[in-house]
Amino acid sequence: MKAKETLKAYIAKIVELTDEQFEYIYSHFKIQTFKKGQVIISEGSMVDCEYFVISGCLKSFYINDELKMFILQFAMPTWWASDFNALYNRTKATTTLDCITDSEILCISNADREKLCKEIHAVEYFFRWRTNKGYVAAQKRLLSFMNNNVKFRYEELLTLYPELYNIVPKNLIAAYLGVSRETLSRLYHT
């Protein structure tokens, strides 16, 4: 029941829906549970769903030719995750999505999302709102990346998302900040 309530509360903050509408929408989501370390989307595969986190923590990342990992996004409860590029353009995933901790997530297929958007105007509005938020956040991160040094970006991240501090190991934080784990370590030691 928790998953349903979580999604309902989240959507209700943005758009008003009748209970029947929400039940109908919810019927298109499937709940899934994953263990720490399990892969949800693997690089090179087709992507069919996007995911809404109920509990736990995910990361989406890219690994380059030199096997260096870059984290595009963490996903904590009530955050959305997928390989959106692959999902929208119907191409193969260039990133991997996996679990930092045991996680419970709701998934909805691309086709079902589009169907719901068509059927219910409020759903279309909701997803437009959500992507807007993501777009603005991505722009801000980009700007911070160009403008600020590692220490500032690290502290900014922890101010924005203090939950991460206790859950996400520092080497992954470093991969998110686009910096080596050694440099991150040296910020406060040495």
Add this chain to the structure above:
Amino acid sequence: MKAKETLKAYIAKIVELTDEQFEYIYSHFKIQTFKKGQVIISEGSMVDCEYFVISGCLKSFYINDELKMFILQFAMPTWWASDFNALYNRTKATTTLDCITDSEILCISNADREKLCKEIHAVEYFFRWRTNKGYVAAQKRLLSFMNNNVKFRYEELLTLYPELYNIVPKNLIAAYLGVSRETLSRLYHT
């Protein structure tokens, strides 16, 4: 007439509209012309509109405490520009939008966009689609920023948008790449 046709053709690629629908939508846009160097949105002011470029070229940028400029976005014909963060969150602009060359643009207010989105489902779809595209592009740029050196990013930019090469001075390209103009210059000289 060119502005109208340009917008119509652009929207038609994404959603189907009747001529009356388009006329109605178009009636909410205002055409404006600006000279090279003119400011459209200035940092610190309230932002009420977003802009669709018909001709010319814009840049949106941020200036930090040390007076260093970072370019968030260029906008060529058929691209959209604004301070989206300020626009959506009804806060003061943190970025400036101005003209790299003489430009002709269509503007639509936030209120009118929301009104049209409510009135015409297809418009809501259209703007969701557009933001999606922007979001994915921003994620890609972020990843490239973390992963690639200046030379790669410069060539990537010119491959993606060859139009920029002839129009945008190199010091602005440098500000977009997040690198000093000297370093950009030294990529191919020295």
Add this chain to the structure above:
DNA sequence: TTGATCGCGTGACCTACATCACATTCAAAA
């Protein structure tokens, strides 16, 4: 209980890029 792997710290050295300073060219403004 024991390897083995992971997360983390730390020293030594390297490099991409920044900064500052100055010169040149060229177009716009006066």
Add this chain to the structure above:
DNA sequence: TTTTGAATGTGATGTAGGTCACGCGATCAA
């Protein structure tokens, strides 16, 4: 026409952060 100020090139030097190498404790599967 003259002047001003962008836009650009280039040398000298500084520095944030990368890379490599190693150690050490904690956790976890066998």
